[in-house]
Amino acid sequence: MRAVQTLTTPRFTLRPLRREDAAALFPTMSDDDVSLYLTRPAFTSEEELWGWFADPDWNGRTWIAEDAGGDVAGRFVAFPAHEKGVEEVGYITATHRTREGVARECMEALIRHLFTAAIEDAGARKLTAEVDTRNAASVRLLEALGFTREGHLREHESTHAGLCDIYLYGLLRSEWQTPS
Numbered sequence: 001m002r003a004v005q006t007l008t009t010p011r012f013t014l015r016p017l018r019r020e021d022a023a024a025l026f027p028t029m030s031d032d033d034v035s036l037y038l039t040r041p042a043f044t045s046e047e048e049l050w051g052w053f054a055d056p057d058w059n060g061r062t063w064i065a066e067d068a069g070g071d072v073a074g075r076f077v078a079f080p081a082h083e084k085g086v087e088e089v090g091y092i093t094a095t096h097r098t099r100e101g102v103a104r105e106c107m108e109a110l111i112r113h114l115f116t117a118a119i120e121d122a123g124a125r126k127l128t129a130e131v132d133t134r135n136a137a138s139v140r141l142l143e144a145l146g147f148t149r150e151g152h153l154r155e156h157e158s159t160h161a162g163l164c165d166i167y168l169y170g171l172l173r174s175e176w177q178t179p180s
Contacts, residue, residue: 004061005117007109012073014063014106021064022050024072028095037132041160065106073097076110078127085125087114103141111145115173125173133165147171 007014026046028034035042043049053062053075060079066072074093081088089110093102114124129147131138143149151168158164 002059002061004063005113007063007113009105009109012065012067012102012106012109014065014076014109017053017062017064017075019050019054021072021075022046022053025049025075025092025094028092031095034092034095036161037135037138039157039159063106063110065102071097073100073102074106076106078110078114081128086128087124087126088128088130089114090129104144107141107145111171111176115176127171129169131167131169133167139167142169145171146175146177148175 004016006016023046026043026049029043029049032042043052058079060077063076064072065074065076072094074091074097077090078087080086089107091103091107093100111127114127117124127147129142131142133139133152147169148171149167150170153166153168155163156166
């Protein structure tokens with residue numbers, strides 16, 4: 001299992017996953033509208049969600065964004081992609097915290113961590129993300145963070161929502177600009 005270091009932003013602590021996070025994120029992950037952009041349908045129970053979060057075969061890392069009052073604001077992940085030095089990232093903001101800049105603030109911290117930690121251990125040279133082309137908010141976020149759209153895969157993924165087009169995004173460490 002890969003270590004998850006605690007990260008901080010001005011408003012949030014990004015910490016390792018805990019069992020109670022399934023209860024905190026269940027209202028979001030059980031929402032059909034939110035789950036439209038997942039590769040699976042909405043979750044039907046906290047137990048099912050926890051099983052997905054804690055899958056022992058998944059080789060990624062999870063950070064949970066929590067504010068100073070202990071409110072869970074989102075889930076952020078990074079996992080090895082197709083070759084050494086490339087990590088895929090993903091995120092979901094808790095429904096009750098949308099439009100507050102949670103994803104941007106936390107993703108900036110995660111990107112900084114993945115790239116600066118990588119310099120020390122010769123790890124990530126590139127971050128990637130896949131996004132359903134209909135997910136305009138996620139497309140805006142990735143582009144605002146400096147990711148480049150590298151591809152458009154048509155009818156690429158078959159999900160509970162039918163055939164989906166996917167945008168592929170990439171951000172090279174050499175192109176990354178530390179936010180001011």
